[in-house]
Amino acid sequence: MGIIISKLSCRSRPCQGLRDDLRLCDSVSSTIKPKRCDYAYAYVDMSYTFGVLSSDTFTFASAESHSRSVSLRFPKSTFGCVHTTNGSFDSHAAGVVGLGNGPLSLITQLGDQIHHKFSYCLLPVTSNTTSKLRFGKHAVLTGKGLVSTPMFFEPEDPSYYLKLEAVSIGKKKIVNSQLTPAGKGNIVCDSGASLIFLKTDFYNQVEAAVRDAISLKAIKSPDPESNFKLCYDTRSFDRYPEIKIVFHFSGASVTLKTVNTFLGDEKITCLAMAATEGDPFFGNLAQINFQVEYDLASKKVSFVPADCSKY
Incomplete structure (x- = not known):
């Protein structure tokens, strides 16, 4: 049939x-x-x-x-x-699959049937298994390290906005000067975009702090049109200890690892962040090995560290 x-x-x-x-x-x-x-x-x-x-x-x-x-x-x-x-x-x-807040997205269509909740756990790109998407009561997160931050919406925009207050690189904390009025966010939490995109001035401060924290000689990306501006020889980078990078959202600090902040191959490894004059994005690389829950009814996004191969 x-x-x-x-x-x-x-x-x-x-x-x-x-x-x-x-x-x-x-x-x-x-x-x-x-x-x-x-x-x-x-x-x-x-x-x-x-x-x-x-x-x-x-x-x-x-x-x-x-x-x-x-x-x-x-x-x-x-x-x-x-x-x-x-x-x-x-x-x-x-x-x-449309997971946004638009009128035709899968999440909007399922609506009350999934209690306006969904979650995912994204695997590293090198994994040979698939990431999981859950709905309703099965999407609710618990566990050690769980943090939640308010979610904001814009008219006619299906995106999920969060409020990013600062980024810490090691012991240095860089405050986000992109001011937003009450009830509005300043960065899109997105599972489709790959990189972390930050406003140019803010990105430049973050990149400078990463450069200072990593005492290695930077090299140029082989592609002059690439978004990657800070790169290292992979052989030397692999021997370098992991640096602590924390994204401080309103009410929630999310600690990222190398898998979330650097991308590369056997020759070159680059900071997986880029400057933009458009909307900033907290992309999917930053969310690898986190369970991420979107609760549209309560207007919050939650993160908890996880081994997504076991999710």
Whole structure:
């Protein structure tokens, strides 16, 4: 028996939930046969996807199944049925899951059924197993080292904002001078972006502190267009003791390890942070080997150190 997927029209409520710049509907459509809801979506890394907004039943294996075959079904779920895509996908990936706060994200659609909670535990890129995503009561975190920080939202923006107050490099604490009014954040906590992006002035102070803390001769990145500005010869860097880098969010200090702050290969290792004039990001490398819980009802994000291979 085949899978029946319903393609949605431009006049459907989910299609109207798309941003105007993503929806490829004519301004004047037929009143007899409404156009299908084609969309185009592009990311900052220049990857893109074209498809048709569609509806189907989502089925997930339950965390309670153990040896039993148990699944959870969510009928009439909206998703993008892709027909053209280009990006950094490999043979093991087929697309992107929307975990943001937008009207069509998976999290918003599941809503009350998952108590507006989800969590993940991201594995290092060298791992040969897969990271886990949990929903509802199975997403709630406990344990030693658990810290929580308020989450902030912006109108028409599906991102999750946190308030970053300072960064410590060893014993040196650098205060974030990017002032934000009460009720607003200043950095996006994101599982899609890879690096930590900081405002240029703040980044320059952090980079200088890292450079001072590591008494090694820095080398230039072989790619002049690269985001990486502080790099070292991997052979010498691997012999250097780990430095302590702490991100101080409002009410929560998150201590990062080398796996969270440096990225490299057998030749060159670089600080996995970059300067930006846009929104700062706390990307997925910084979240490796942390359980991270998003509680949209309580408006908080929680972190607890973990070995994600055991999660």
